[in-house]
Amino acid sequence: MASEALVQLFHVYKQYAGEGPALADATLEVGRGEFVFLTGPSGAGKSTLLKLIFCAEPATSGQLLVFGRNVAKILPRHVPPLRRAIGVVFQDFKLLPHRTVAENVAVPLEVRGLAPRDVARKVAVVLRSVGLELKAGKFPLSLSGGEQQRVAVARALVGDPALLLADEPTGNLDPDRTVEVMDLIEAANARGTTVVVATHDRSLLERYQRRVIALESGRVISDGDAFRRRAGS
Amino acid sequence: MTARQALRALLAGIAVWAAPPAGAAPAPGGTLRAVEQRRELRWGADVFGGAPYVFQDPMDPNHLVGFEVELADALARRLGARARPVAGAWDKLLDLLARGDFDVALNGIEVAEEKRRVCLLSRPYYAAGERLSVRRGDPSAPRTLEAVRGRRVGTLPGSLAQRILERAGAVVVTYDGGQDQIYDDLRLGRTDAVLLDDPIAHYYADVQPELETVPGSFGEVRYAVAVRLGDEPLRDAIDEALAELARTGQLRALYRRWGIWNAGTAALLGEPYAARPALSEAWEAWRAAVGRPPSLRERLLVRYPRTFGLFARAAGLTLLLTLSSMALAMAVGALLAAARRYGAAPVRWLAVGAIELIRGTPLLVQLIMIYFGLPELGVKLDPFVAGWLGLGLNYAAAEAENYRAGLESVPVGQGEVATTLGLSRLQALRHVIAPQAIRISVPPMTNDVIALLKDSSLVSLVTLTELTKTYSNLAASMRDHLGLGLVVAAWYLLLGLPLARLGRLAERRLGRHLRRAAA
Ligand SMILES: Nc1ncnc2c1ncn2[C@@H]1O[C@H](COP(=O)(O)OP(=O)(O)OP(=O)(O)O)[C@@H](O)[C@H]1O
Ligand SMILES: [Mg+2]
Numbered sequence: 001m002a003s004e005a006l007v008q009l010f011h012v013y014k015q016y017a018g019e020g021p022a023l024a025d026a027t028l029e030v031g032r033g034e035f036v037f038l039t040g041p042s043g044a045g046k047s048t049l050l051k052l053i054f055c056a057e058p059a060t061s062g063q064l065l066v067f068g069r070n071v072a073k074i075l076p077r078h079v080p081p082l083r084r085a086i087g088v089v090f091q092d093f094k095l096l097p098h099r100t101v102a103e104n105v106a107v108p109l110e111v112r113g114l115a116p117r118d119v120a121r122k123v124a125v126v127l128r129s130v131g132l133e134l135k136a137g138k139f140p141l142s143l144s145g146g147e148q149q150r151v152a153v154a155r156a157l158v159g160d161p162a163l164l165l166a167d168e169p170t171g172n173l174d175p176d177r178t179v180e181v182m183d184l185i186e187a188a189n190a191r192g193t194t195v196v197v198a199t200h201d202r203s204l205l206e207r208y209q210r211r212v213i214a215l216e217s218g219r220v221i222s223d224g225d226a227f228r229r230r231a232g233s
Numbered sequence: 234m235t236a237r238q239a240l241r242a243l244l245a246g247i248a249v250w251a252a253p254p255a256g257a258a259p260a261p262g263g264t265l266r267a268v269e270q271r272r273e274l275r276w277g278a279d280v281f282g283g284a285p286y287v288f289q290d291p292m293d294p295n296h297l298v299g300f301e302v303e304l305a306d307a308l309a310r311r312l313g314a315r316a317r318p319v320a321g322a323w324d325k326l327l328d329l330l331a332r333g334d335f336d337v338a339l340n341g342i343e344v345a346e347e348k349r350r351v352c353l354l355s356r357p358y359y360a361a362g363e364r365l366s367v368r369r370g371d372p373s374a375p376r377t378l379e380a381v382r383g384r385r386v387g388t389l390p391g392s393l394a395q396r397i398l399e400r401a402g403a404v405v406v407t408y409d410g411g412q413d414q415i416y417d418d419l420r421l422g423r424t425d426a427v428l429l430d431d432p433i434a435h436y437y438a439d440v441q442p443e444l445e446t447v448p449g450s451f452g453e454v455r456y457a458v459a460v461r462l463g464d465e466p467l468r469d470a471i472d473e474a475l476a477e478l479a480r481t482g483q484l485r486a487l488y489r490r491w492g493i494w495n496a497g498t499a500a501l502l503g504e505p506y507a508a509r510p511a512l513s514e515a516w517e518a519w520r521a522a523v524g525r526p527p528s529l530r531e532r533l534l535v536r537y538p539r540t541f542g543l544f545a546r547a548a549g550l551t552l553l554l555t556l557s558s559m560a561l562a563m564a565v566g567a568l569l570a571a572a573r574r575y576g577a578a579p580v581r582w583l584a585v586g587a588i589e590l591i592r593g594t595p596l597l598v599q600l601i602m603i604y605f606g607l608p609e610l611g612v613k614l615d616p617f618v619a620g621w622l623g624l625g626l627n628y629a630a631a632e633a634e635n636y637r638a639g640l641e642s643v644p645v646g647q648g649e650v651a652t653t654l655g656l657s658r659l660q661a662l663r664h665v666i667a668p669q670a671i672r673i674s675v676p677p678m679t680n681d682v683i684a685l686l687k688d689s690s691l692v693s694l695v696t697l698t699e700l701t702k703t704y705s706n707l708a709a710s711m712r713d714h715l716g717l718g719l720v721v722a723a724w725y726l727l728l729g730l731p732l733a734r735l736g737r738l739a740e741r742r743l744g745r746h747l748r749r750a751a752a
Contacts, residue, residue, distance in 0.1 A: 054653060077657070084655035094650040098669045098743075107664065111656050155654070 005029045005065070006163055006194050007053055012062035014048050014218070022048040024218040026062070030196060032162075035189045037205055038198040040215035046198035049215070050165045053196070054086050055079050067162070084108060087156030087193075089185075091168035093148040095140040101151050102127065102136040108159040122158055130154045130184055146177030153184050157193070164188060166197045170204065182208065264336050264460070265312075265467040274309040274316050277330060278340035279323035280706050281411050284436040284519060285491050286341050287318065289710040291522040293539050300432075300491040300515075304358065305339050307483060308458075311474035321696045324390060324409065327351050328605050330459055332613065334696060336467065338459040341430065343393055348459070353468045355458040358475050358484065360497030361430035362450030363394050366419065366438035369445040375426050376447045387415045387424040393454040394428040411709030412437045420444060430454060432493045435516070440524045453497050479503070492516030523712045532716055540707055540720065547703040548724050554620055554699065555686045555728070561625030562685070563678075566632025571662070573633065574640050584633070591630035596691055599623050604695045620692035628685055635677045639670030672743040679736025683729050700724055 007030040014023035023045045030036055038046045051057040052064055055071055064071050067085065074082060087108075095104050102123050109119045127133045130150040140148055149169060156164055166185060170178035182197075182204060189195045199205075205212055214222045268274050278287040280297060287299040297318055309316035319335040326338040330352060342348070344357055365381075367374035375381045382402035388394040390407035398405045406424055408415050416437045419427045427438065428451060438444045458475075460468045478484045479502045488494040492513030499506035527536060572584035591599070600623040607614065614622065643666045651661035690701030698706070704721035708714045 056649075056653065080652070080655045080657045080660075082655075083653065086655075088653045094646070094653075096647065096650065096665055098672070107651075107656070108654050110664065111654070111660055159655075 004032050006032050006034075006067060007196075008063075008065040009049075010063040012052065012064055013060045014045070014052060014057065015060045021060075021218045023052070023059075023215075026215075026218070026220050028213060028220055028223060030194060032194055033189075033192060035186070035195045035208075035210045036197070037208075037210055037212045038196060038215065039200055039202075039205060039212055040221075041200065043217075044215040045218040046200075046215060047167050048218075050088075050167050050196065050198055053163075054083055054088060054165060080111075084112065084159060085162050087159065087161035087164045089149070089152050089156045089164070089166040089169045091171035093140070093145075093152045093172075095148055095151055095155075097139065097141055100137050100139055101132060101143070104140065104151055105155045105158050108155065112159065126154045126158045129187075144177075145172050146174075146180060149173060149177070149181050150184065153181060153188075157184075157188050160193075162194060164193050164195045166195070168199055169197065170199065170201060175203075178204070179207075263466050264464045265470055268312055268314050268336055268467065272314045274305070274312055274314045274337065275319050275335040276305045276309075276316060277319050277321045277326050277335035277338045278305075279326065280318075280320055281323070281702075281709055283323075283340065283412070284710065285432050285493060285515065289543075289706055291519070291711045292536075294707050294710060295539065295542055298515075300487055300493065301339055301341070303487055304478075304484075307478055307487070308339075308471060308474050311477060312470060319696065320698050320702075322409075322694060325605075325694070327459060329696060330461055332605065332608055333461070334616070336460075337471065341456050342459050344455040344457045345393070351462070352459040353462060353464060355460065355468055355471045356475055357455035357457045357501060359456040359488070359493075360495070360501045361432060361454050361456065362495065362497060363397060363428055363452040363454065364431050364434035364438075365447040365451060366416065366427045366429070366434050366444050367425070367447060368419065368422070369443055371425075373425075378451055381426060381428075384425040385423070387418055387427045388429055389415070392429075393452060394430070397452050398428055411705065413709050413712055416441065416444060431495060432491075435493060436519060440520050450497075455501065489513060490515050526713075532713065536711065536713075537716070537720055540717070543703050543707065544700065544720070544724050547698060547700045548728060550697060551686065551689050551699040552728050554617070554624065554689050554692060554697070555682065555732075558621050558624035558628060558689070559682050559685055561621065562628035562632045562681070565626065565629035567636055569629060569633035570636035570640060573637060575658070575662070588630045588633050591627060592634075596623065596627045596688060597694070599627055600691060600694055616692075616695040616697050619695045620689075620697050623695075624685060624689060624692065627688075628681060631681055632678070635674050635681070636670060638677075639672070639674035640666060642673045643669045668743075672740075675736060675740050675743060679733055679740070682732050682736065686725065686729050686732065 009026050009028050012023055012026045013021055015021045026049065038049060040046055048057065052059055052071075053066055055066075055074065058072065066082065069082075071082075096107070099107070105123045105126060106119050109122060114122075124133065124136070127136055130153060132147060132150055132154065135143060135147060140151065143151065149172070153169070156166075164185065169185065170181055173181060178201075185195055185197065186208065197204075211224065212222070213220060278301060280287050280289060283299060285299055286301045287297060290296040290298045302318070305316040305318070321329040321334065323340060326340060326342065327348070329335065330338045338352070342354075344354055348354060365376070367376065375384050375386070378397070378401045381398060384403055385406055386398050386403040387406045387408065388398060389412075390409070395405055395407060406418070412429070412433050415427050415429070418424050420441060420443050427434075431450070434446050438446050458471050460471065475484075484502060485494060485499075485504055488498060490513060492515065496506045569584045569588055572580050573588070576584060600619070603614065603623050604616070604619045647665055647669065648661050651665040652658070656664060689699055692699060693702035700721055704717055708717045711717065
């Protein structure tokens with residue numbers, strides 16, 4: 001798969017004040033259309049890597065290109081447009097409690113200045129795809145955890161992002177809900193969205209058989225489809 | 234009537250009542266030219282408790298009556314104009330005149346040397362004796378000037394009577410309120426005597442059987458019409474008109490009708506004086522109206538209904554002022570709160586300084602500065618705008634603090650969520666943080682609207698006759714403080730309760746995501 005790279009890291013270091021490095025000499029590439037698991041023990045630097053990619057944190061040194069652009073050189077006011085091309089899903093959903101399900105999903109579209117009619121149409125389509133069309137008018141706090149995470153996935157996908165980042169998206173879900181949410185993410189990948197999922201749930205790696213990047217103490221200790229190979233061997 | 238028509242009617246009513254016509258400032262060619270051109274003489278007076286000068290007819294408060302009303306009409310007619318009264322606080326009349334709110338001030342303005350620095354005075358039109366009133370049958374009542382030493386004596390501030398009393402060593406009690414309150418305090422024993430001008434004593438002391446007025450005068454004061462400095466042509470025209478009214482006997486007839494014809498005024502006008510004529514119809518009407526308190530039935534069926542128009546107009550003004558000031562307060566308050574929370578250091582300090590300055594000073598001071606102070610810098614605002622600005626900015630400080638509390642109540646994480654979704658900081662504030670902050674800010678906002686509704690009474694200072702001013706005018710002229718107090722309370726509730734209800738509705742609506750979660 002000779003693909004164009006969406007994310008490239010060259011010897012990236014990230015050091016938080018007064019800590020050891022959260023990322024050390026990380027060099028890796030994620031190509032368009034790929035589905036990548038990011039794994040490693042707690043504190044390995046998974047979340048840090050995702051934060052660097054969507055410009056929530058700057059790298060301490062090294063070079064990081066997102067969509068081919070050096071994020072160290074992006075002006076603050078160009079960060080929001082860049083982020084609109086990236087969908088993000090968190091372990092704790094991070095829904096806006098004062099907005100209904102439909103209104104939560106609509107945020108990324110409203111920000112883009114889409115006409116209300118188009119917003120409503122797209123939101124309805126996305127909510128149907130995550131099976132929540134009947135919950136559109138509910139508020140997040142009245143939904144189950146699995147439903148809330150499906151809302152979050154819908155919100156991350158509604159703007160057709162080129163890249164979807166998910167940080168422990170199933171960390172708070174039981175096994176059945178986990179599969180529901182992961183299937184949604186996989187379906188998005190099948191439609192062409194590049195996906196990076198951080199998880200330390202080994203069962204996911206086995207079930208989905210994708211490229212796995214393993215981190216430990218901030219270092220990339222392995223990169224490849226190890227599980228697939230093992231499964232196939 | 235559609236809402237739109239109603240609003241237009243309301244606005245039109247307020248415009249007539251409140252707005253000082255454009256070009257009130259000395260026009261080129263002077264005020265006289267302006268009066269002749271617009272065929273209207275605007276004269277300033279305080280209708281608060283001013284019988285027999287300028288007051289609301291106690292039988293029908295929609296009519297302004299008084300010997301000075303008739304005098305202004307007669308003067309205006311001689312100038313080829315119609316007289317239009319403009320309401321202002323009595324102790325501020327000369328300031329309002331200088332500001333250009335009206336052409337002349339005509340309201341028992343005493344001739345005194347120090348006034349000539351701030352205005353021109355016409356020839357005097359009336360001479361009043363200073364009369365001492367005491368409780369009837371009070372053995373210790375002071376009945377001479379010597380006897381008032383050390384006693385509590387009531388009078389109007391800035392009057393000749395006050396200076397006489399101070400010289401005599403009395404403990405002087407002055408009132409911003411109406412004359413009736415001065416005499417009520419005497420009757421109730423809060424003061425030992427009242428020294429005031431002849432007409433006032435006649436209209437307020439002589440109608441109360443519990444009071445008597447000591448024979449003889451303790452000094453003489455003369456009233457003149459005040460005109461802005463530099464308006465000599467208008468002053469001369471008024472002098473001429475007054476001379477003409479005196480020569481033709483119209484002034485004498487007028488004073489007789491009001492029962493205030495006296496030796497001093499006769500001398501002033503160069504007429505022979507004979508004792509008071511038997512019939513002074515206006516005085517008799519006054520005595521009939523206030524001498525005996527009307528029955529409850531008459532009040533409820535006749536008198537209060539007649540106040541409806543006045544109160545309704547005042548309520549319209551009060552409501553419009555409250556809503557528009559609150560809108561201003563919300564807009565400016567939001568800016569201040571945002572500046573304080575998100576601004577760079579200098580902006581933050583500026584916002585904090587503005588908030589503290591506004592919160593730390595009385596609204597009354599701010600209103601005086603805006604209305605009377607700004608003209609010194611060449612900024613002359615019309616009364617409604619001045620009141621709107623004063624109230625709006627004052628409440629902006631309260632709103633700013635209120636919104637700050639709301640903003641601080643939103644978890645920081647919410648802003649982070651918004652920015653990860655690709656919202657800019659401003660968009661995050663608008664779409665995510667503000668909607669949640671409002672939920673915290675709405676309950677205190679509801680309180681603020683009600684407080685603003687009540688504080689709007691302070692704008693009577695800038696000549697706006699809103700509800701409270703209307704009440705105090707009516708209570709003074711109808712001599713009915715309790716009953717009309719209940720009437721005005723009903724009007725305030727009529728305005729306030731829907732506002733409070735609106736606030737509660739908003740609270741409920743904004744809180745719906747919590748209720749549904751709980752359900
Ligand atoms: N904002 C921060 N300030 C200081 N140190 C931080 C910060 N965020 C993360 N770290 C540190 O950086 C290291 C990597 O953290 P990170 O959150 O990336 O790990 P993780 O792999 O996502 O772990 P987990 O599986 O527990 O989520 C940890 O040692 C953590 O303490
Ligand atoms: Mg993590």
